[in-house]
Amino acid sequence: MHSSTAVEQCLYESAEEARELYIHDVVPRLKSPPTALEFYRHWVAQNRPFVVEGGAADWPACKKWSSKYFREKYGDKVLSVAVTPNGRADAVNNGKFILPEEREMTFDEFLNEMDDETSDVFYIQKQNSNLTLDMPELLPDVVEEISWATEALGAKPDAVNFWMGSARSVTSMHKDHYENIYVVVKGAKEFILHSPTDRPFIPHKSYPLAQYLKTNGTWTVQDISSTPVPWVSVDPANPKYNEYPMYKKAKKITCTVKAGDLLYLPALWFHHVSQTDGTIAVNYWYDMEFDVKYAYFQTLDKLNGLLGR
Numbered sequence: 001m002h003s004s005t006a007v008e009q010c011l012y013e014s015a016e017e018a019r020e021l022y023i024h025d026v027v028p029r030l031k032s033p034p035t036a037l038e039f040y041r042h043w044v045a046q047n048r049p050f051v052v053e054g055g056a057a058d059w060p061a062c063k064k065w066s067s068k069y070f071r072e073k074y075g076d077k078v079l080s081v082a083v084t085p086n087g088r089a090d091a092v093n094n095g096k097f098i099l100p101e102e103r104e105m106t107f108d109e110f111l112n113e114m115d116d117e118t119s120d121v122f123y124i125q126k127q128n129s130n131l132t133l134d135m136p137e138l139l140p141d142v143v144e145e146i147s148w149a150t151e152a153l154g155a156k157p158d159a160v161n162f163w164m165g166s167a168r169s170v171t172s173m174h175k176d177h178y179e180n181i182y183v184v185v186k187g188a189k190e191f192i193l194h195s196p197t198d199r200p201f202i203p204h205k206s207y208p209l210a211q212y213l214k215t216n217g218t219w220t221v222q223d224i225s226s227t228p229v230p231w232v233s234v235d236p237a238n239p240k241y242n243e244y245p246m247y248k249k250a251k252k253i254t255c256t257v258k259a260g261d262l263l264y265l266p267a268l269w270f271h272h273v274s275q276t277d278g279t280i281a282v283n284y285w286y287d288m289e290f291d292v293k294y295a296y297f298q299t300l301d302k303l304n305g306l307l308g309r
């Protein structure tokens, strides 16, 4: 057998073995949160996601937060919003990886734009702990940290992020180096997930970095750097199987997270996220342990890169 074919076969077999051993077809749904020990032993150590149904249903945020509430209490507050012509921020379009335009505007202005179907697409999605840094007034409505996660992981979250947007905003498939506790406060999110072990079936390419910019009412795409950004090249919501036949072998796991639910999304899991109109969410990013799982994933990623995928 040609050596690259042998390596490919080996990668496929290890992905299949992972499925046989520990990856379920659906994300398990728990009725109550795990203890810190259960969380670490059954979920973090095994790198498996779960949902706690109603895990945050008693948070004041789930009762209070709405467009009306934000307009009344924080209408004048200035926020940083990602704006795009198409709802695809941090995504590949026409052979480039394109960042959104970052615009400062009041909460009121944002809500008007978000509700206007004819306007550009506005999404609060800044992942710099924008809840703690930019909206500390909202903190009493949520929890500062997820107690069982902080106890299990031995550190407070690195970032607590606030997300709000319409069904026109979609987050393209990617992975993060964070243990992610993702809480939907209003609306619903649909996650398309792949285990890191599915990496051999998930095509990547390198794209030049660019950014959307609107000047005098016209959108342009400004090149930022020719240093290529590696990104997932298939759209899992609408895969072009003729272009990426190996993606057929990937095991797509979809998971709906409704208002009041909490998702544990383990580090390195690929995720694509879509949502209903007016969805609000808060997520807690805990730094992952850069342990053997990370080291093996890096090897898997590099081997796939060598095979041109």
Ligand SMILES: O=C(O)CCC(=O)C(=O)O
Pocket: 163, 170, 171, 176, 180, 182, 189, 271, 273, 274, 281, 283
């Ligand atoms: O909610 C979203 O649109 C994306 C969430 C995400 O990518 C994350 O939490 O890492």
